[in-house]
Amino acid sequence: MDLDSKETVEKILGGDVRTAARLIRDIDDGIASSREVLKALYPHTGRAYVIGISGFPGVGKSTLVDQMIHAYRTDGKSLGVLAVDPTSPFSGGAILGDRVRMQRHGTDPGVFIRSLATRGHFGGLTRSTHSVIDVLDAMGKEIILVETVGVGQDEVDIVTTAHTTIIALIPGMGDDIQAIKAGILEIADIFVINKADREGLKRTMNDLNAMLDMNSRWDDEGTWRPPIMATEAIRNKGVPELLSQIEAHKAFLFDHSKMHLKEHLRKRAFRELVDTVKESVVTEIVQKLENSESFQGMIDDLVEKRTDPFTLCEQIMSKQKLTG
Amino acid sequence: MDLDSKETVEKILGGDVRTAARLIRDIDDGIASSREVLKALYPHTGRAYVIGISGFPGVGKSTLVDQMIHAYRTDGKSLGVLAVDPTSPFSGGAILGDRVRMQRHGTDPGVFIRSLATRGHFGGLTRSTHSVIDVLDAMGKEIILVETVGVGQDEVDIVTTAHTTIIALIPGMGDDIQAIKAGILEIADIFVINKADREGLKRTMNDLNAMLDMNSRWDDEGTWRPPIMATEAIRNKGVPELLSQIEAHKAFLFDHSKMHLKEHLRKRAFRELVDTVKESVVTEIVQKLENSESFQGMIDDLVEKRTDPFTLCEQIMSKQKLTG
Numbered sequence: 001m002d003l004d005s006k007e008t009v010e011k012i013l014g015g016d017v018r019t020a021a022r023l024i025r026d027i028d029d030g031i032a033s034s035r036e037v038l039k040a041l042y043p044h045t046g047r048a049y050v051i052g053i054s055g056f057p058g059v060g061k062s063t064l065v066d067q068m069i070h071a072y073r074t075d076g077k078s079l080g081v082l083a084v085d086p087t088s089p090f091s092g093g094a095i096l097g098d099r100v101r102m103q104r105h106g107t108d109p110g111v112f113i114r115s116l117a118t119r120g121h122f123g124g125l126t127r128s129t130h131s132v133i134d135v136l137d138a139m140g141k142e143i144i145l146v147e148t149v150g151v152g153q154d155e156v157d158i159v160t161t162a163h164t165t166i167i168a169l170i171p172g173m174g175d176d177i178q179a180i181k182a183g184i185l186e187i188a189d190i191f192v193i194n195k196a197d198r199e200g201l202k203r204t205m206n207d208l209n210a211m212l213d214m215n216s217r218w219d220d221e222g223t224w225r226p227p228i229m230a231t232e233a234i235r236n237k238g239v240p241e242l243l244s245q246i247e248a249h250k251a252f253l254f255d256h257s258k259m260h261l262k263e264h265l266r267k268r269a270f271r272e273l274v275d276t277v278k279e280s281v282v283t284e285i286v287q288k289l290e291n292s293e294s295f296q297g298m299i300d301d302l303v304e305k306r307t308d309p310f311t312l313c314e315q316i317m318s319k320q321k322l323t324g
Numbered sequence: 325m326d327l328d329s330k331e332t333v334e335k336i337l338g339g340d341v342r343t344a345a346r347l348i349r350d351i352d353d354g355i356a357s358s359r360e361v362l363k364a365l366y367p368h369t370g371r372a373y374v375i376g377i378s379g380f381p382g383v384g385k386s387t388l389v390d391q392m393i394h395a396y397r398t399d400g401k402s403l404g405v406l407a408v409d410p411t412s413p414f415s416g417g418a419i420l421g422d423r424v425r426m427q428r429h430g431t432d433p434g435v436f437i438r439s440l441a442t443r444g445h446f447g448g449l450t451r452s453t454h455s456v457i458d459v460l461d462a463m464g465k466e467i468i469l470v471e472t473v474g475v476g477q478d479e480v481d482i483v484t485t486a487h488t489t490i491i492a493l494i495p496g497m498g499d500d501i502q503a504i505k506a507g508i509l510e511i512a513d514i515f516v517i518n519k520a521d522r523e524g525l526k527r528t529m530n531d532l533n534a535m536l537d538m539n540s541r542w543d544d545e546g547t548w549r550p551p552i553m554a555t556e557a558i559r560n561k562g563v564p565e566l567l568s569q570i571e572a573h574k575a576f577l578f579d580h581s582k583m584h585l586k587e588h589l590r591k592r593a594f595r596e597l598v599d600t601v602k603e604s605v606v607t608e609i610v611q612k613l614e615n616s617e618s619f620q621g622m623i624d625d626l627v628e629k630r631t632d633p634f635t636l637c638e639q640i641m642s643k644q645k646l647t648g
Binding site for chain 1: 331359362363366367369370380382454586589590593594596597599600601602604605606608610613621622624626627629631632633634635636637639640
């Protein structure tokens with residue numbers, strides 16, 4: 001590791017905001033030297049408690065996160081906040097970073113807020129998210145809030161690396177909510193129905209409860225049944241109760257006799273390793289493909305239907321034999 | 325190709341619904357034999373016009389799609405409809421398939437509706453979506469509607485394989501809409517603001533227009549500036565106008581002097597090839613990883629911070645040397 005990287009590592013372990021901001025920008029831009037720094041930071045990670053929050057636009061996630069920041073700050077905790085926006089591949093991080101809620105905490109040295117938007121071409125966003133969480137963790141942040149816009153597959157992969165995953169909804173989202181329920185059921189540790197003063201709260205709660213009831217997993221005493229919380233974030237209603245539930249879930253995870261934390265850490269390590277390998281391999285193969293002389297011809301063949309993607313793929317794979 | 329596969333190919337080219345349904349189930353389940361059938365179908369694809377529709381839950385996409393189906397059927401067009409739900413990895417296709425809107429067209433032989441939900445572990449959903457579109461295309465469907473729930477990265481990848489990509493919004497979705505706008509701007513061919521009777525229509529339209537104005541791309545006469553349509557799908561208001569805009573975009577694409585269609589087809593072929601290779605490579609490497617003797621030890625090393633994911637990845641990659 002060169003001197004610059006060494007200095008970066010030391011400064012980040014000391015909590016230096018400016019150095020961390022630069023490193024995170026390098027990560028987002030896919031700059032190779034950031035890897036050496038991340039390697040050196042890795043042994044210093046694992047102390048922060050990571051909370052993931054996902055939910056569709058319009059559910060008031062921003063306000064909810066803002067109130068959570070406020071509550072944790074009042075409690076004296078240091079915070080790292082990461083906003084991940086897989087839907088803005090071209091916008092850079094600026095848009096989320098500028099959001100209104102950020103401003104009230106902008107001058108508080110106990111809160112460090114960053115956003116990630118560059119997904120790279122091949123699933124780099126999930127890999128970058130792991131990295132930024134590691135940076136915030138190595139900086140000594142006690143709580144890390146990871147917020148994603150939307151509930152697509154990327155978002156699911158991102159929030160489930162958290163210790164506690166919160167899914168935010170609003171009352172009466174229509175029949176689409178029926179369609180997504182089964183998916184989010186599997187990843188939520190806590191459900192929050194925000195804007196609880198709106199019509200349809202009871203029905204949404206009943207629907208969620210009915211879905212949970214159908215799942216036999218909860219029969220086992222050693223499992224965590226996700227609680228359903230009603231909040232009105234804008235009036236700070238229900239937020240202290242939400243924080244209590246996060247504490248309860250943390251206590252559940254850290255109950256050593258039950259080994260839940262170990263299981264969680266192994267799952268998270270597996271996912272981080274797979275995402276790293278995946279990004280590496282796919283980047284390498286696709287670059288090779290795009291740079292190969294025969295590439296334009298392959299695309300022509302596909303467009304003209306002289307071949308098909310599977311046959312082409314087999315040809316590419318047999319040339320790029322994966323030995324090992 | 326075995327006799328069974330040959331028969332499957334012939335039946336699908338003849339439009340047989342039962343055979344197509346079975347093949348699509350095989351694709352969703354990742355059954356290997358479906359590849360041989362897909363290879364044989366590929367030369368028969370490329371005739372359908374593919375329309376992608378994406379948007380967050382609650383914007384009334386279901387109703388919009390229902391009205392579009394109705395309008396195209398009235399016009400005598402045969403339709404394939406594919407609902408993709410990357411947020412329900414565990415629910416199978418049943419939930420979307422059962423959705424209310426499906427029922428009114430359930431007995432119409434001119435409409436074939438399928439849903440996909442299994443994402444597989446490593447980006448298989450996007451690959452499967454290409455395949456199902458190819459099946460519907462080979463069946464002779466004139467119009468294929470691809471609907472996704474949510475607007476995450478997967479959804480973006482999916483809808484942009486369409487000839488015309490529609491992004492559905494509603495008035496006044498709050499500040500989250502600000503955050504996603506830049507991303508969806510890049511992919512939308514047409515914006516639909518549904519539930520146009522709601523408060524905030526004018527502001528949302530102005531906001532979108534302002535974003536479009538900022539993009540210098542439209543200065544070029546040879547580019548398509550996405551129109552912004554207001555609809556009330558539930559009253560069928562604005563739907564005929566939407567269909568006219570789809571026709572206009574199609575005419576733009578098929579204007580041979582401008583080569584837009586060729587560019588689109590090459591982009592789509594590239595994406596399909598990359599998705600195929602990606603799925604193949606990642607599946608192979610990750611399976612190898614999970615089956616290797618040292619795998620559990622690697623995870624232990626990560627959890628105990630004895631190594632880091634990047635160093636491990638380099639070790640794995642150097643062993644599985646990609647020659648070629």
